[in-house]
Amino acid sequence: MSPEEFRRYGYEAVDWIADFLAHPERHPVLPQCQPGDLIDALPAQGPETGEPMSAILEDFRTLIVPALTHWNHPGFMAYFATSASPPGILGEMLATAVNPNGMLWKTAPAVTELEQVTLGWLREWMGLPPEFFGMIHDTASSSTLHAIAAARTAADANEGEGRLVMYASEQAHSSVEKAGLALGMGRDCLRKIPVDDEFRMHPGALADAIGRDLADGLRPFCVTATAGTTSTTSVDPIPAIAEIAARHRLWLHVDAAYAGAATLAPEFRWVLEGAEHADSLVMNPHKWMFTPVDLSAFYTRRPEVLRQTFSLVPEYLRSAEHPRAVNLMDYGVPLGRRFRALKLWFVLRSYGREGIARIIRAQTGYARELAALVDAHPDFERLAPVPFSVVCFRFKGTDERNLKLIERVNATGRAFLSHTVLHGKVVIRLAIGNMGTTREHVMDAWRLLRSEA
Numbered sequence: 001m002s003p004e005e006f007r008r009y010g011y012e013a014v015d016w017i018a019d020f021l022a023h024p025e026r027h028p029v030l031p032q033c034q035p036g037d038l039i040d041a042l043p044a045q046g047p048e049t050g051e052p053m054s055a056i057l058e059d060f061r062t063l064i065v066p067a068l069t070h071w072n073h074p075g076f077m078a079y080f081a082t083s084a085s086p087p088g089i090l091g092e093m094l095a096t097a098v099n100p101n102g103m104l105w106k107t108a109p110a111v112t113e114l115e116q117v118t119l120g121w122l123r124e125w126m127g128l129p130p131e132f133f134g135m136i137h138d139t140a141s142s143s144t145l146h147a148i149a150a151a152r153t154a155a156d157a158n159e160g161e162g163r164l165v166m167y168a169s170e171q172a173h174s175s176v177e178k179a180g181l182a183l184g185m186g187r188d189c190l191r192k193i194p195v196d197d198e199f200r201m202h203p204g205a206l207a208d209a210i211g212r213d214l215a216d217g218l219r220p221f222c223v224t225a226t227a228g229t230t231s232t233t234s235v236d237p238i239p240a241i242a243e244i245a246a247r248h249r250l251w252l253h254v255d256a257a258y259a260g261a262a263t264l265a266p267e268f269r270w271v272l273e274g275a276e277h278a279d280s281l282v283m284n285p286h287k288w289m290f291t292p293v294d295l296s297a298f299y300t301r302r303p304e305v306l307r308q309t310f311s312l313v314p315e316y317l318r319s320a321e322h323p324r325a326v327n328l329m330d331y332g333v334p335l336g337r338r339f340r341a342l343k344l345w346f347v348l349r350s351y352g353r354e355g356i357a358r359i360i361r362a363q364t365g366y367a368r369e370l371a372a373l374v375d376a377h378p379d380f381e382r383l384a385p386v387p388f389s390v391v392c393f394r395f396k397g398t399d400e401r402n403l404k405l406i407e408r409v410n411a412t413g414r415a416f417l418s419h420t421v422l423h424g425k426v427v428i429r430l431a432i433g434n435m436g437t438t439r440e441h442v443m444d445a446w447r448l449l450r451s452e453a
């Protein structure tokens with residue numbers, strides 16, 4: 001492709017992006033396609049010779065876009081909504097253009113250093129201590145895997161006999177259990193601790209479980225506290241959990257993948273109270289911080305344990321030591337490293353802390369307003385408190401009717417909701433978090449729910 005052609009198609013692509021961002025509602029949030037439709041619509045063999053960019057862009061518009069679930073649609077209120085904000089998109093475009101690989105400081109100094117700078121700003125905004133060392137992973141699942149691998153290294157240094165066991169609440173994300181699987185410790189290395197009636201881990205039950213395991217000759221080594229659980233966004237009592245962890249020398253990992261972002265608004269600083277005692281913490285700017293997928297911020301106060309766990313330097317990657325030259329490959333599994341920090345830097349600078357906090361504050365307000373409407377409606381009931389921007393409620397009917405109701409709302413293409421199960425009942429889960437979601441979008445979803453019900 002000549003520079004002139006690149007310029008022409010580049011402008012065309014940017015124009016398409018600008019129109020897409022201006023009118024996200026032109027596309028249904030949930031596509032009407034069936035499994036296999038796109039595969040059937042595309043050639044089975046790749047092209048022998050190159051094709052014109054005009055044809056490729058046309059197929060993107062007519063075949064690919066209709067087969068997408070639109071996470072950048074303001075009606076996306078399923079799972080945890082995300083956003084590729086315009087500044088984030090620009091950062092991602094430019095990162096791709098310069099295409100560095102931050103294996104070592106030397107292979108891309110700016111990749112390594114911008115990661116420290118952006119995560120440093122974020123750490124301060126979340127009220128975490130300066131000794132927390134930050135690095136970027138793709139997902140919270142990867143961040144938690146690294147945390148638990150380090151926790152195991154720390155436990156091995158403590159010596160002792162018996163099988164290793166770890167703890168998280170029964171509402172914790174499945175990535176904690178999966179980390180145990182991936183690390184070869186099996187699913188049964190995780191004890192799922194009961195929660196109270198607001199879905200927060202019971203510290204007393206944690207202490208009891210540790211006591212039982214010690215009596216059985218097992219070796220407790222790690223506890224994960226969640227700030228913003230996946231189903232209801234409940235916040236575990238981190239100070240009490242931290243105290244128990246300290247008493248038993250457990251590694252404390254805090255999963256703040258979703259709710260960590262809320263602490264950018266000072267009134268939500270309480271969410272990470274006690275997290276200053278954590279050994280590691282994860283929060284995902286690609287959830288509620290308007291940063292395009294993927295970007296997970298991982299912090300640890302014990303980077304030396306990560307290094308001990310993962311540092312392995314083959315000859316071809318040896319480089320001169322310098323106290324300020326961090327080689328991030330020494331702290332985790334991946335060698336290659338995308339320039340993810342650039343899009344985060346664009347987002348943080350373009351919005352500023354207050355700009356992000358303002359959206360978060362507004363969206364928690366919409367969630368509370370919806371909660372009040374649900375509470376006042378005779379045909380609906382709410383099943384969990386609403387600390388942030390997720391409302392869990394149900395139509396007073398069978399599970400089947402609730403699932404059918406979600407399906408009918410989703411089929412309108414105006415809203416996309418998902419479900420969870422609480423107290424054994426199917427619950428509608430409405431999660432506000434896309435940068436474009438306004439009060440009107442939330443009220444529209446509520447109208448749809450009532451009319452479809």
Ligand SMILES: Cc1ncc(COP(=O)(O)O)c(C=O)c1O
Binds near residue numbers: 229
């Ligand atoms: C609390 C929590 N932790 C971790 C994850 C996993 O996130 P990721 O998709 O970045 O691995 C999720 C996903 O929604 C989550 O809700």
